[in-house]
Amino acid sequence: MSGHGMRRGVLRPQEAARHLELRVHPPADALAGYVEYYWNPRWDLRGRPDHVQDVLAHPNVHLVLEESGALVYGVQRAVYRRVLSGRGQAFGVRFRAGAFRPFAGGPVAELVDRAVPAAEYFGAGVTALRREVLARDDLEAMAAAVDRFLLGVLPAEPDPRVAEVGALVDRLTAGPGTPRVDALARELGMPVRRLQRLFAEYVGASPKWVLRRARLHEAAARADEGTRPDWPRLAAELGYADQSHFIRDFTAATGVPPTHYAAG
Incomplete structure (x- = not known):
């Protein structure tokens, strides 16, 4: 913390x-x-x-x-x-x-x-x-x-999928450099649609949403450090193909563009 x-x-x-x-x-x-x-x-x-x-x-x-x-x-x-x-x-x-x-x-x-x-x-x-x-x-x-x-209310039988899905979420939220969803599916030998169904069943959000949200958590944390981030570099580091895509995602999630958020 x-x-x-x-x-x-x-x-x-x-x-x-x-x-x-x-x-x-x-x-x-x-x-x-x-x-x-x-x-x-x-x-x-x-x-x-x-x-x-x-x-x-x-x-x-x-x-x-x-x-x-x-x-x-x-x-x-x-x-x-x-x-x-x-x-x-x-x-x-x-x-x-x-x-x-x-x-x-x-x-x-x-x-x-x-x-x-x-x-x-x-x-x-x-x-x-x-x-x-x-x-x-x-x-x-x-x-x-x-x-x-x-x-007193734990399920009678453990579900082995719980740990498996948790590990997948950890992979997607580990930070910059985490794999894209399609790359993770290939690594697991699992079709992307099956991975999506697994996340809907256990997580409640798609793998793509989980990955995007982790990227935005990192961006907000950088902005909250008090120093002005190098936004183009940060966008690339987070895996965005271009800065405009990053700005759209950040604005949609927080309600303000990243430069406005960093300005307080």
């Missing part, structure tokens, strides 16, 4: 750190194949203006516990925008890419751009879990409560 405490994907992280604190905690070892980490944003804006926070989401499903309820968020393709006011906190479970499929009971693509009541997947007990977790302040105790709950 960077010095401002924000994870990649939180846009304008230095500004975000002025308005909220983000704590993270690992899951129990027995959950590590399903859960990447827990996240706990907290804010106290009493007497201060509301804060609008934008997040460029990753190809992950989240279980989020808030005062307003418990929801499961599928992959969010547009910028996720949240208005923070007053004093509050949330607790999130970031499932590993592909690892929510055993809980979903169907294609994860059905969750894309949606937020669904968590009880549909985890039963009525998630309501009591939400109350228990949000009544606490100690992050370790909060994580332990969620550990206990998730360990």
Whole structure:
């Protein structure tokens, strides 16, 4: 994690750190194949203006516990925008890419751009879990409560595809120099359409979207470093054939061109 405490994907992280604190905690070892980490944003804006926070989401499903309820968020393709006011906190479970499929009971693509009541997947007990977790302040105790709950609802039989798909997502999001989708399919000896179906079933987003989003996370992180990037060089480094294609992708994802984003 960077010095401002924000994870990649939180846009304008230095500004975000002025308005909220983000704590993270690992899951129990027995959950590590399903859960990447827990996240706990907290804010106290009493007497201060509301804060609008934008997040460029990753190809992950989240279980989020808030005062307003418990929801499961599928992959969010547009910028996720949240208005923070007053004093509050949330607790999130970031499932590993592909690892929510055993809980979903169907294609994860059905969750894309949606937020669904968590009880549909985890039963009525998630309501009591939400109350228990949000009544606490100690992050370790909060994580332990969620550990206990998730360990009680784990699928009876592990799905070997989960680790396979997770490894493929890791390949596509490893950073500059990652393979193109067609090259990855050839390497796996798998038709591109089969790879696309696998991602729709387990990830909820296409391999091309996953690769593009990883490129844009890297571009935003470079811009957030405070130095003006060499945009043509960065576009080439990220695998774009030309700068105009990169600018279109960045603008479509964040709502502003990269030069405007870097200017703050």
